[in-house]
Amino acid sequence: MSFTSLAMAILMILVPVSPAHPDAQVAQGRLIGRQADEVDFFRGIPFAAPPVGALRWMPPQAPASWEGDRDAGSVGAICVQAPANGDPGVGPPPSSEDCLTxxxxxxxxxxxxxxxxxxxHGGGYNNGSGTAALYDGANLARRCVVVVTINYRLGRLGFFDHPALAAERPAGQPAGNYGVMDQIAALEWVRDNIAAFGGDPAQVTIFGESAGGAAVTHLMVAPAARGLFSRAAAQSGLGRQRSALMAGDRPGRPSAQSLGVAFARSAGLGADVAAEALRALPAERLLTPMPAFFSDNLIVDGEVVxxxxxxxxAAGRQAPVPLIIGTNSAEFWWIRPVDAGAYGRTDDAMTDAEYDALLAAYGGQDGYDAHVVSDLIFNEPARHLARLHAQAGHAAYLYRFDVVPDSNPEPSGGATHASERPYVFDNLDTVGRTMGGRDHRAATAMADYWTTFARAGDPNGGDRPAWPEFGAAPDRLLEFTNDGPAAKAVPFDERLDLIERFYGRVRP
Known part of the structure; x- marks a missing residue:
């Protein structure tokens, strides 16, 4: 062999060239993906069988295998949901019950x-998907991680029960939280197949926002999810919610089965409706009336959750993994405590003394009305879970997101709910408005913190400002601001302390 031929052979070994249509062999068969800008991507991969027909309101089943090559260049259908309301996290149509990709x-x-x-993804367990351009994982993958986005059943297809369904179930079969079961099935698929894409199944971080953040904490307490992930990040993921039981009504909290009976009546089905009749309903009929996340879609089923x-x-029964948890500075700025709905009623149980103390802490009625719902639903619960996780001996990193672009059209006075998502994914081009240099710097920092955390279980590294670990530096967090990230004491701790005492009284 000539010297030139030998040199070329060595070069080919050291610098492999990936094809424009990369392939991956998973348990079900061979996938043909796509490549762009030094990232390989594979879309629309089934991780469970289509939950249709007799499999509606059943735990997810294993996906079927296929012969030959399966094209993975296009996203699958989003799960059945109401028409998009402008949220960039919804993803492209069509929608279908066959959506577990x-x-x-x-x-x-x-x-x-x-x-x-x-x-x-978030969306109140009612809308959203893993296929939205907002959640394109390429910019994170360029930071040397493998990114997976998932769909899971939504609304009454994902979070529902009825006595007729309960009557036909074998003893011990999990029910109610079908969307959470789908998330666990996706994690099991990742465990079994992610090595085909260069991923380490022993080094999996789950992260999510809003309902997706709540899902992260649900998975942290789900026995079936234990061992499927090694780190977690919950963005605006609630924390103090009181879920519906499967069958037992509680004061002010109907059970999942009671909610199911009420829906069946609204659909014109009698009290003795059979499970077959429920499964025969068109999927679109299950969307009306729209179930409410905070009062309808959160279920403690006794097994999955x-x-x-x-x-x-509080009992130390959560997954013992490093946790990032945090909120935005103006989460539900548009919701007032007198508004109808579950969020607006959160302060109804306050005594006069509790209300007066909080009113003073907020500097009067205007401040109370503008901020108390966000503090009750997001800010105090995040601090509380961070404290409990740290007290259990696990690493916890609390954050507050307060980056607001000049082009922000909302009179929010801060970072509104879900506005951190394009920064975490470093996908500012998906938000539909002009973003400046400070926004791009914030996105770079946030994506770097998140991917470093995925790599090491600690977001710190490089020349970024140090993010204090909550156990070592109690009540200190990292705040993402227009001037860059900065470590500081938890803001507005006086009013959060009052809310903590309120929750301690009503739910000791």
């Missing part, structure tokens, strides 16, 4: 196995 992004050039980040998150954390 996931998407994978991985660097084209890889040295060894890489940490994996599995995104769980055995107890409320805050109770599990």
């Amino acid at each position: 996931l998407n994978v992004w991985t660097p084209t050039e890889r040295a060894g196995t890489l940490p994996v980040m599995v995104w769980i 055995p107890e409320d998150v805050v109770e599990a954390f």
Whole structure:
């Protein structure tokens, strides 16, 4: 062999060239993906059988295998949901009950196995998908991680029960939380197949926002999810919610089965409706009336989600993994405590003394009305879960997101609910408005913190400002601001302390 030929052979070994249509062999068969800008991506991969017909309101079943090559260049259908309301996290139509697919992004050039980040979208367990451009994982994958986004059943297809369904179930079969079961099935698929994309199944981070953040904490207390992930990040994921039981009504909290009976009546079905009749309903009929996340879609079924998150954390029964948890500075700025709906009623149980003390802490009625719902639903619960996780001896990192672009059209006075998502994914081009240099710097920092956390279980590294660990530095967090991230004491601790005492009285 000539010297030139030998040199070319060595070069081919050292610098492998990935094809424009990369392939991956998973348990079900061979996938043909796509490549762009040094990232390979595979879309529309089934991780469970279509939950249709007799499989509606059943635990997810294993996906079927296929012969030959399966094209993975296009996203699958989003799960059945009401028409999009402008949220960029919804994803493209069509919608279908046959929606249990996931998407994978991985660097084209890889040295060894890489940490994996599995995104769980928000949307009140009623809308959203893993297929939205907002959640494109390419910019995170370029930071040397493998990114997975998933779909899961939504609304009454994902979070529902009825006595007729209960009557036909075998003893011990999990029910109610079908959307959470789908999330667990996706994590099991990742465990079994992610090595084909260069990912390390022993180094999986789950992260999600809003309902997806609540899902992260549900998975932290779900026995069936134990061992399927090694780190977690909950963005605006509630924490103090009181879920519906499967069959037992509680004061002010109907059970999942009572809610199911009420829906069946609204659909014109009698009290003795059979399970077959429920399964025969068109999927679109299940959307009306729209179930409410805070009061309808949160279920403690006793098996998949055995107890409320805050109770599990207080007893130290959550997954012992490093946790990022945080909120935005103006989460529900548009909701007032007198508004109809579950969020607006959160302060109804306050005594006059509790209300007067909070009114003073907020500087009067205007401040109370503008901020108390966000503090009750998001800010105090996040601090509380961070404290409980740290007290259990686990690493916890609390944050507050307060980046507001000049082009923000909302009179929010801060960072509104869900506005951190394009920064975490470093996908500012998906928000539909002009973003400046400070926004791009914030997105770079946030994506770097998140991917470093996925790699090491600690978001710190490089020349970024140090993010204090909550156990070592109690009541200190990292705040993302227009001037960059900065470590500081938890803001507005006086009013959060009052809310903590209120919750301690009504739910000791």
